[in-house]
Amino acid sequence: MEHNSSFSPHQFQPEPTMHWKVLTPFSPGTEVGWIPAHIRDPNLTFEVIPSDYDHDRSRRLSGLREWIDYARHAIRAWFKKPSGSDAPIGYLTSFPQLPICLALIKRVTFSNVPIVAWCFNLGSTYGGVKGVLARFASKAIDIFVVHSTAEIEIYSKWLRLPRDKFIYVPLSVAMKPLPAVSQAADRFVLALGTANRDYDGLVKALTPLGYRTIIIAGPKAMQNLDLPAFVEHKSGLPLEECHKLSRAADLIVISLKDVEAASGQVSFLETMMFGRPVIVTRAPGTVDYIEDGKTGMLVEPGDVEGLRSAIAKLWNDEDLRLRLGNAARTSVENSSTFKAVAPKMRQVLNSFAEG
Template structure:
């Protein structure tokens, strides 16, 4: 029952939410909670406490393996436990990424802690096997909400972990405003393809090889190993986030080639390109369908179809008016639906609903 006083409300003693993310260094880090509407903050009176990671995070592009190793799990365990202790005092916990969500819900069970859990940015990356499904079903049985960033994943996560539909929520991935660099990194135009998760570089290389277009690929070595890199492709690795965004801002076309399957990937690259106004060609998968309206904000092409990808790239490359159309439409869409402010409204509404359950 809600207890209201002076416009505020208290739901079962809820005082606020701890937020645990592996990219938090401290309370000074900014996240979606810093963009919650003022009336929400005044009405609830909740505190939001960021729980910094107690470990160093390796650059994703430097990783030689995709899965989480034992030492990584131990670091997540310590991080989750610290966050759970904060959550016990506040009443709620928001975790970011599946590893922290899994361990926090597990610790809540075995230590019989009492607080609500929202598992945000639940990007599994690949379909879990049978034993992971069984363990996940037990751990997540009582989770208040799992937030995914593609609509198709809501049904999949329910299927994988035997959850109710009201436990798995779609909210689009947000990226804060990105400032375009003032100085051009290179005057010669190029096609860019960037990222490592579930990327289909064999199809992309076939698509770009005979175009003669200057092309830059930024990816982990494991994505390129064993492939014949075309002569017009320059492969880079270990770039800083700023360097990657600098490349994305100056590209004429940003291509996101993806392996089609029952897992979601590519949204970070897509949304950053949209925020920068860089025209996009992407494989149509569950990870891109909610973000790109083909022909309006970019092009979606069928999986494993190098010819369709080539045609889409060349159509954008050779048409300045189409470049302008996609750039304007995609940046407008991102500002309206994929900004920190937009997700601040959406997530604060979800937290209010969950607190009243």
């Protein structure tokens, strides 16, 4: 029996069953990056709708100018025809503002297109007209991906939505190799980040110790602080310089103010991935990532004496710093990288695909 020599293996390649438009405020180009770059699934295709604005992730609240930028981005995405795909469309977003803008469009157009809100982290909930609009829009969001288990309860109550619309997935970072470290002139403690930081408490904890300290933060986080001579404030550093200082520091402190909100994760994950020991305030955004005494140290909120004791303990124990730092890097590599969380994103997105 003769076989058809015109057979092509491509004719049995499955057609995509879902085409996802990807909207993030940190994607100015059309190249698929972020977590979708690590998904290899013939059922799923991705198209990035580029951002054309600056996104300040340290800003606690978005102003009118920022909301206009997010709304423009959402409108462009909504009305842009997919490139080369006839598959059903969905929207995959990062940060809360974009899915809220898309959801408002979805509600007023009576659409049923799915919206997956990845990295839905508000920092704090709010009332008034903004709260009413958020609840109105959020009913059109199909899945909320949050990065602390506590946020499931917080947001489901605030938005008055079922808990099963929220799932916890660890926040992810782009894993980087360990850079070469030049020998620092002096040992130092590093603290970094702007949003929700308790630098007043940190300075009080450090003052009796006198350890050289570098704080990398925006000016608004340092307002009304009288810094002692051993504390140096740096602002506006490029990310590469922040990473260099993170790798060179003896230890990193992320001291938080409002423990009702999830914050600080990016800062401590990006230092843990360089194998540095961290001291972090116990809060909703930290307890899912730091195992006290194993991958870092947790201190109680507002406990200046406890923070001082933890800093002194790590400063004076090289073996402990090495053990916690190595465990921290392993923890990030195993659970908090784009590659590590890609299977969970694939599972979420495939739940909307037509079989």
